[in-house]
Amino acid sequence: MDFMHQQLQQLEAASNLRHLPALIHDGRDVIVNGQRMLNLSSNDYLGLAADRRLREAFLETLTPDTFLPTSSSSRLLTGNFTGYTELEQELAQLFGTEAALVFNSGYHANTGILPAVSDAQTLILADKLVHASLIDGIRLSAARCIRYRHNDLAQAGRLVEEHHRTYSRIILVTESIFSMDGDEADLRALVALKKRYDNLLLYVDEAHAFGVCGPQGLGCAEEAGCIGDIDFLVGTFGKAAASAGAYIVCRQVVRDYLINRMRTFIFTTALPPVNIAWTLFIVRKLADMRERRAHLAHIGRLLRDALTARSYACPSTSHIVPLMVGPSADTVLRADQLQRHGFYALPVRPPTVPEGTSRIRFSLTADVRADEILRLIACIPEKS
Numbered sequence: 002m003d004f005m006h007q008q009l010q011q012l013e014a015a016s017n018l019r020h021l022p023a024l025i026h027d028g029r030d031v032i033v034n035g036q037r038m039l040n041l042s043s044n045d046y047l048g049l050a051a052d053r054r055l056r057e058a059f060l061e062t063l064t065p066d067t068f069l070p071t072s073s074s075s076r077l078l079t080g081n082f083t084g085y086t087e088l089e090q091e092l093a094q095l096f097g098t099e100a101a102l103v104f105n106s107g108y109h110a111n112t113g114i115l116p117a118v119s120d121a122q123t124l125i126l127a128d129k130l131v132h133a134s135l136i137d138g139i140r141l142s143a144a145r146c147i148r149y150r151h152n153d154l155a156q157a158g159r160l161v162e163e164h165h166r167t168y169s170r171i172i173l174v175t176e177s178i179f180s181m182d183g184d185e186a187d188l189r190a191l192v193a194l195k196k197r198y199d200n201l202l203l204y205v206d207e208a209h210a211f212g213v214c215g216p217q218g219l220g221c222a223e224e225a226g227c228i229g230d231i232d233f234l235v236g237t238f239g240k241a242a243a244s245a246g247a248y249i250v251c252r253q254v255v256r257d258y259l260i261n262r263m264r265t266f267i268f269t270t271a272l273p274p275v276n277i278a279w280t281l282f283i284v285r286k287l288a289d290m291r292e293r294r295a296h297l298a299h300i301g302r303l304l305r306d307a308l309t310a311r312s313y314a315c316p317s318t319s320h321i322v323p324l325m326v327g328p329s330a331d332t333v334l335r336a337d338q339l340q341r342h343g344f345y346a347l348p349v350r351p352p353t354v355p356e357g358t359s360r361i362r363f364s365l366t367a368d369v370r371a372d373e374i375l376r377l378i379a380c381i382p383e384k385s
């Protein structure tokens with residue numbers, strides 16, 4: 002095990018060693034080492050996971066006959082409980098698509114769909130900053146992959162033009178809101194590009210936008226009015242929807258194909274029916290969460306404007322707001338400082354982000370108050 006010791010020591014020396022934090026949750030707060038702090042690192046974007054009343058209301062719907070903690074099987078065998086179909090019909094109806102399919106997690110979705118829908122005659126064009134789960138999906142696929150500069154659609158367009166005759170299909174892969182910078186892809190421009198080629202497909206991961214963006218909370222594609230133009234529109238229930246699992250909304254033929262070809266769908270025990278029931282319970286409420294979405298947008302703007310005013314580069318346009326520090330060691334110190342002030346915000350370091358771009362990642366939720374953002378801002382010094 003010498004190689005492990007060595008590598009762990011290297012990580013430690015570079016301030017990049019990670020630990021599992023021991024923390025206790027209490028609503029919006031976390032308690033770490035006896036210290037209570039406001040959680041600014043959660044993906045509970047609408048504050049639904051912290052909302053005890055929702056859980057109470059859901060529990061009232063359950064009986065020992067409906068509280069089913071396991072599906073005991075893949076959906077292709079005996080795990081296809083009725084709740085799955087109900088949730089998928091609800092999603093298809095909300096999004097206005099022919100079909101929807103539910104997966105065990107966003108990680109399963111991204112590592113399963115891409116290998117299923119590509120072959121050796123496929124070219125994948127992926128944004129430089131796409132999530133690790135998409136990278137892993139690309140690695141598992143037989144496709145060739147080229148990464149284009151982050152959000153550089155001119156470069157993506159040139160690559161499509163250069164390669165579209167050589168490959169049977171090109172799949173362009175992006176997130177809508179990006180995990181680390183909190184900025185957005187221009188979905189309308191991507192759709193316009195797609196429409197110029199008959200073998201270009203779009204894959205959009207809305208992990209950070211589902212629940213948060215769009216009039217009904219369906220994501221950036223709803224906001225941009227282009228749900229029907231995206232071939233693979235994917236999102237997770239693990240973030241704003243306060244649950245676990247993930248979805249694709251798509252054409253019926255895509256759903257039928259994935260059921261037959263997607264290994265991370267076929268070879269795993271389906272999520273517990275009780276979890277699907279909770280997801281459906283939340284999904285049915287998302288459209289009515291307009292106030293929470295508006296408040297989240299408001300506090301995101303407050304924080305971004307303050308960082309810009311203090312001379313920090315702030316690429317974000319959303320509720321995910323990075324405080325760019327640079328060196329990992331400084332970032333860890335800054336995070337400690339904020340924690341002493343009662344704000345639980347975590348440093349994000351390589352390999353999650355590129356070398357030299359370590360940052361504190363604020364991940365705001367709708368139950369953070371504006372006065373708390375102002376107190377947070379007061380703890381952040383001018384960029385030196």
Ligand SMILES: *Cc1c(COP(=O)(O)O)cnc(C)c1O
Binds near residue numbers: 105107206209238239
């Ligand atoms: C969180 C995340 C995932 C993974 O989703 P899980 O349901 O947590 O597995 C996938 N893609 C992006 C962009 C994410 O941020």
